[in-house]
Amino acid sequence: MQVTFAPDARDFVAQVSGTPHTYPGFCSNNLVFHGCPAHGFSLVAFDTGDVGVVILDTPVVMDRYGQLPAAGAVDTLVQMSMVTNVGYGFTAPPQSVDFGVRSFAPAQTLKGGPLASQFLETTQNPSQDTGGICTGDSGGPTLTGDTTTVLAVHSFTYSSSGACNGVAYSFRIDQPAVLTWIGSWT
Secondary structure, eight states, X not given: OEEOOSSBTTOGGXXXXXXXXXXTTOEETTTTOTTOOOOSOTTOOOEESOOEEXXXXXXXXXXXXXBOOXXXXXXXXXXXXXXXXXXXXXXXXXXXXXXXXXXXXEEXXXXXXXXXXXXXXXXXXXXXXXXXXXXXXXXXXXXXXXXXXXXXXXXXXXXXXXXXXXXXXXXXXXXXXXXXHHHTTO
8 A cells, every 4th residue: 555645645756655454343335345234324325433554664754743532532522613624635526636635624523413423523614614525535634623633534525416515524533442443553
């Protein structure tokens, strides 16, 4: 697997190799996996346990690194708390020429939806100066405010128009079992 830390993912010289490891609770409704638990939210298909770890073949030295959250950190956020989505996906439909360029988008948290125990739900409303996630952003982090604390990993969006607005869902890594699994790789 190839991984990049460069501002432009198309900078193939900056890529490093690594071995991916998928969370044992991963289940994709987009693939034909048998035995996936029912998610109880019939409007969308989404991935559960959508997190992984890549062990790099060569160490990468950086000025700052993403930090793991405390267990239950998402539960302490109030409605409309500011978070930052980071990704390399499309900046807006139709498919933008900026695909592959790292971007940052402020977003606000939502609370209490049917997926809240596993997913951090955020707004995607450009008219209110909040952005979100779009095609190509899967696996990117949702950070607490403007910090380096990673609360969740981008999984999917739900928008009736397919315009990458509406609600974004990122798999919560602040769940104790997920934090324990991530910690087992260090």
